[in-house]
Amino acid sequence: MAGNKGRGRAAYTFNIEAVGFGRGDKLPDVALKPPPLFPDTDYKPVPLKAGEGEDYMLALKQELRETMKRMPYYIETPEEKQDIERYSKRYMKVYKEEWIPDWRRLPREMMPRKKCKKAGPKSEKAKDTGKGASLTNTADVLKKIEELEKRGDGEKSDEENEEKEGSKEKSKEGDEEEDDDAAEQEEYDEEEQEEENDYINSYFEDGDDFGADSDDNMDEATY
Amino acid sequence: MTQAEIKLCSLLLQEHFGEIVEKIGVHLIRTGSQPLRVIAHDTGTSLDQVKKALCVLIQHNLVIYQVHKRGVVEYEAQCSRVLRMLRYPRYIYTAKTLYSDTGELIVEELLLNGKMTMSAVVKKVADRLTETMEDGKTMDYAEVSNTFVRLADTHFVQRCPWVPATENSDPGPLPLAPILVISEKDMYLVPKLSLIGKGKRRRSSDEDAAGEPKAKRPKHNRDNKEPIPDDGIYWQANLDRFHQHFRDQAIVSAVANRMDQIFRSLPVGYNISKQVLDQYLTLLADDPLEFVGKSGDSGGGMYVINLHKALGSLATATLESVVQERFGSRCARIFRLVLQKKHLEQKQVEDFAMIPAKEAKDMLYKMLSGNFISLQEIPKTPDHAPSRTFYLYTVNILSAARMLLHRCYKSIANLIERRQFETKENKRLLEKSQRVEAIIASMQATGAEDAQLQEIEEMITVPERQQLETLKRNVNKLDASEIQVDETIFLLESYIESTMKRQ
Numbered sequence: 001m002a003g004n005k006g007r008g009r010a011a012y013t014f015n016i017e018a019v020g021f022g023r024g025d026k027l028p029d030v031a032l033k034p035p036p037l038f039p040d041t042d043y044k045p046v047p048l049k050a051g052e053g054e055d056y057m058l059a060l061k062q063e064l065r066e067t068m069k070r071m072p073y074y075i076e077t078p079e080e081k082q083d084i085e086r087y088s089k090r091y092m093k094v095y096k097e098e099w100i101p102d103w104r105r106l107p108r109e110m111m112p113r114k115k116c117k118k119a120g121p122k123s124e125k126a127k128d129t130g131k132g133a134s135l136t137n138t139a140d141v142l143k144k145i146e147e148l149e150k151r152g153d154g155e156k157s158d159e160e161n162e163e164k165e166g167s168k169e170k171s172k173e174g175d176e177e178e179d180d181d182a183a184e185q186e187e188y189d190e191e192e193q194e195e196e197n198d199y200i201n202s203y204f205e206d207g208d209d210f211g212a213d214s215d216d217n218m219d220e221a222t223y
Numbered sequence: 224m225t226q227a228e229i230k231l232c233s234l235l236l237q238e239h240f241g242e243i244v245e246k247i248g249v250h251l252i253r254t255g256s257q258p259l260r261v262i263a264h265d266t267g268t269s270l271d272q273v274k275k276a277l278c279v280l281i282q283h284n285l286v287i288y289q290v291h292k293r294g295v296v297e298y299e300a301q302c303s304r305v306l307r308m309l310r311y312p313r314y315i316y317t318a319k320t321l322y323s324d325t326g327e328l329i330v331e332e333l334l335l336n337g338k339m340t341m342s343a344v345v346k347k348v349a350d351r352l353t354e355t356m357e358d359g360k361t362m363d364y365a366e367v368s369n370t371f372v373r374l375a376d377t378h379f380v381q382r383c384p385w386v387p388a389t390e391n392s393d394p395g396p397l398p399l400a401p402i403l404v405i406s407e408k409d410m411y412l413v414p415k416l417s418l419i420g421k422g423k424r425r426r427s428s429d430e431d432a433a434g435e436p437k438a439k440r441p442k443h444n445r446d447n448k449e450p451i452p453d454d455g456i457y458w459q460a461n462l463d464r465f466h467q468h469f470r471d472q473a474i475v476s477a478v479a480n481r482m483d484q485i486f487r488s489l490p491v492g493y494n495i496s497k498q499v500l501d502q503y504l505t506l507l508a509d510d511p512l513e514f515v516g517k518s519g520d521s522g523g524g525m526y527v528i529n530l531h532k533a534l535g536s537l538a539t540a541t542l543e544s545v546v547q548e549r550f551g552s553r554c555a556r557i558f559r560l561v562l563q564k565k566h567l568e569q570k571q572v573e574d575f576a577m578i579p580a581k582e583a584k585d586m587l588y589k590m591l592s593g594n595f596i597s598l599q600e601i602p603k604t605p606d607h608a609p610s611r612t613f614y615l616y617t618v619n620i621l622s623a624a625r626m627l628l629h630r631c632y633k634s635i636a637n638l639i640e641r642r643q644f645e646t647k648e649n650k651r652l653l654e655k656s657q658r659v660e661a662i663i664a665s666m667q668a669t670g671a672e673d674a675q676l677q678e679i680e681e682m683i684t685v686p687e688r689q690q691l692e693t694l695k696r697n698v699n700k701l702d703a704s705e706i707q708v709d710e711t712i713f714l715l716e717s718y719i720e721s722t723m724k725r726q
Contacts, residue, residue, distance in 0.1 A: 046548055048703050056319075057312040058703050064311060064335070068239045071335060073279045075241045075272075101278045104386055104455065107288055107296045107400030109259055110274050 072099035224252055224302045227632040232305040234639045239308060240279055243268070247276040251286060251300035258295050283337035284383075284459060288400055296400050307462055309635065309709045314465050318379065325370040328352065330379070330460055338383050338457040341371060345418050353422030361421040368418050375411045378464045382410050383457040414453045470717055474533045477540075531721045538624050538718035541711060545627060546595055553578060554586045558595065558618070566599060566615040587616060594626045621722055628715040635708050642701040649694050656691055659683055 048054075068074060103111055224232075232252055237245040250266050251257060257265075263273045277298060280286035286300050311334050319327035328348045333339060339347075345367045352362040374380045384403035539562065547555035557576050561567050567575070573583045590596040601613040646653070659682050666676060683691075 041549075043548060043551060048700065049707055053316060054703060054706070057316050057706055058699060060312040060315055061702050061706065062698075064331075065238065067335065073240055073244075073282065073337075075243045075275055075279065077242045101282060102455070102457075105401060105403065105457075106278065106281065107290075109296060109399075110278055112271055112274060 070096065072096050225629060225632070227629055227636065228302060228306065229253060231632050231636045231639075232302055234636055234643075235305055235308045236285075238639070240276075243272050244276045244279050247273055248280055248285065248300055248305065251298060252302045252305070256289070256297040256299040258297050262298070290398075290400050290402070294399055306632075306712075309705065310462075310465075310713070312706060313469070313709070314460060314462070317465060317468060318374075321379075322370055322374060324352065325367055326374060329367070329371055329374060333380060333458060333460045338459045340451060340453050340456055341368075341414065341458060342416060342418055342451055342453050344458065345371060346420070346422075349420070349422030350424075351422070353424050361424070364418040364420045364422075368416070372413050375413050375458075378411055378461055380458050381461040381464075382412065383459050385455065385457070414456055416452050466713070466717070469713060470530075470534070473537055473714065474530075477533075477537060531725060534714075534718040534721045535620065537714050539620055541714055542595065542618075542620070542623055542627060546590065549593070550586065550589055553582070554590060557583065557586055558590065561596060561616050562618045566617045568613065568615055572616060591616075595623050597622070621719065624715050624719055628712060628719065631708050631712045631715065635705055635712075638701050638705050638708070642698055645694060645697055645701070649690065652687060652690060653694075655687075656683060 101110070229249060229252055233245055233249045236248045240248075246266055246268065247262060250262060254265070259270070259273060259277070262268075262277075263270045266273070268276075277286060280300070281288065281298075284301070285304055286298050288296050288298050290296050314334065315327055315331045318330035322329075325348065328351055329344055332344050332347050345364050349362045349364050349367050352367070353360070356362065371380070382405070384405040386401045387404050543555060543559060543562075546558045553576075557572060557578065560572065560576050564571075564575070569584070569587070572578075572587060573580045576583060578586070587596065591598065595618070596616050597619050599615045599617045600607075601615060602608075603611045603613065659679060663676055663679055666679065
């Protein structure tokens with residue numbers, strides 16, 4: 001409807017003179033492709049400012065770039081395997097100072113959940129007192145078994161313990177944890193606890209005739 | 224946030240903090256406020272990594288957190304603050320011009336670390352300054368403290384919001400996140416510290432930061448278990464104050480240029496008599512630049528600096544300059560004409576500019592498609608028939624400024640990408656040259672002969688040296704361009720902000 005030309009002839013809906021073209025002028029060709037990626041410019045760019053200030057700022061900028069890479073705030077991505085393992089790489093590792101944030105200024109959830117691979121002094125003390133006092137206590141024995149099983153998970157009781165402590169001690173433990181490089185992921189407690197075991201929970205439920213069934217069908221392949 | 228700004232933020236974050244922080248930061252800029260688990264899920268990053276990244280971003284004032292009802296903490300990124308990272312060299316250099324090396328290092332440390340306690344800053348800066356001094360000399364903490372206090376007094380550094388001290392001894396259940404407060408009157412209050420000491424020089428065995436494996440290093444931060452006197456009182460650089468300074472500088476230099484134009488023949492001296500000063504001010508007030516306005520006659524005439532107009536003039540001058548460099552001086556003439564007359568028809572442009580119709584047409588359309596100029600329709604009849612409508616060319620400074628600003632962001636992003644590309648292309652050669660330098664340095668330290676040093680130097684061939692020279696030249700050019708484009712960004716942003724405030 002709007003695009004119809006009157007009876008096959010080109011007729012503009014507006015006064016072409018107003019736009020600046022004369023009637024009957026040859027209009028420039030329609031562009032059939034996108035403009036070039038790097039178009040030629042008619043005019044060369046103006047030279048950059050040069051001066052003492054500019055030079056100094058340039059040097060500053062480049063220095064800052066290098067410095068930032070060495071600061072503890074720059075988090076390295078674990079590199080993919082190099083094509084050739086270079087011996088020198090081991091000795092060219094730049095030393096980075098540790099940085100511990102001030103936990104008092106951050107939301108509680110920011111603290112990394114601790115994995116007690118190497119138990120911190122607090123948890124060790126707790127274990128020790130438990131050991132000395134009541135070994136015969138079945139609850140403690142069960143707790144010990146639990147701890148052994150869930151090695152590497154943050155235990156609920158330990159966490160609560162830690163949260164009650166003052167922030168100073170928290171940061172101290174935080175230091176040690178990070179020094180020991182125990183920065184393991186802990187995504188979802190439930191899933192990890194489940195995956196720790198090799199055994200699927202349903203296998204050995206009471207009342208199952210697990211052993212009995214397999215004898216009946218000798219057709220099935222045994223693995 | 225526009226795509227161009229997001230792209231630029233991404234490049235800046237990646238250069239300064241690495242890819243993990245970049246991923247989290249950019250995600251937050253794109254999506255807005257989000258809680259921790261959602262961030263981890265959406266970016267496919269482990270919770271631990273997200274926490275680390277957020278800690279870094281919060282430390283550097285790039286992300287803030289807020290506790291929402293239902294006990295959820297949400298994190299929000301500040302895109303414009305990320306873009307400020309481009310300006311770090313300028314802030315540091317300004318501090319140097321105002322407060323010399325000590326001031327420079329104080330601001331540099333604050334910018335590099337986001338926030339620090341005063342005692343930490345003083346110690347670090349004293350150590351750094353001592354390094355540069357002659358053997359046997361050290362920098363006293365008191366001197367550094369004095370400079371710090373001066374910076375606080377002139378508001379170039381300010382206190383960060385702090386955790387309010389709780390009165391009750393029974394803490395009760397810990398809050399999900401501390402609520403930080405800030406009060407105007409305390410923002411520049413320097414704690415009463417008696418910092419006594421001198422800067423320490425690092426011993427030469429400690430200097431080789433690259434060579435020593437981790438195990439050998441003593442743990443510096445475990446050494447001093449002294450209580451920190453101003454624990455919990457953090458300071459940051461006050462960027463707005465620097466911006467004020469830049470703005471003042473820009474206006475002063477613009478006026479100075481103006482004065483030069485008008486009074487080139489007069490000798491410039493500092494003992495100007497009152498009458499001459501009066502003359503100057505009157506001239507300035509009458510000047511079409513409109514920087515200075517006369518408001519009332521009390522006390523012999525009150526003169527006011529019209530900041531908004533000043534910024535507008537600076538922005539306009541920037542636009543004019545860009546048109547001139549991009550399209551030529553005749554185009555610039557047309558542009559200035561349309562600016563001056565506010566609205567012009569096609570025919571009028573040709574007449575006033577004294578440029579033939581065809582060329583004028585061509586130039587106008589070039590500027591139109593570049594969005595420097597826009598068309599204003601004024602219908603003569605209610606049916607808006609095109610044949611009976613005025614089409615007037617006009618310059619909308621605000622929208623042209625926005626357009627130019629957007630282009631600046633794109634430009635800097637391109638500059639950074641190109642620089643990274645150049646560096647990557649020559650990575651092997653760069654690494655080789657670094658290794659050679661390290662070898663030479665260690666050989667010089669152990670006293671090697673010139674012939675041996677020469678041999679090592681020849682490991683880099685002549686064409687390789689040329690390649691390195693070219694690379695250095697290019698990288699320098701690209702870096703310098705970034706700094707200069709940022710100056711334009713500052714002007715345009717200041718103008719846009721000032722205009723928006725008045726609406």
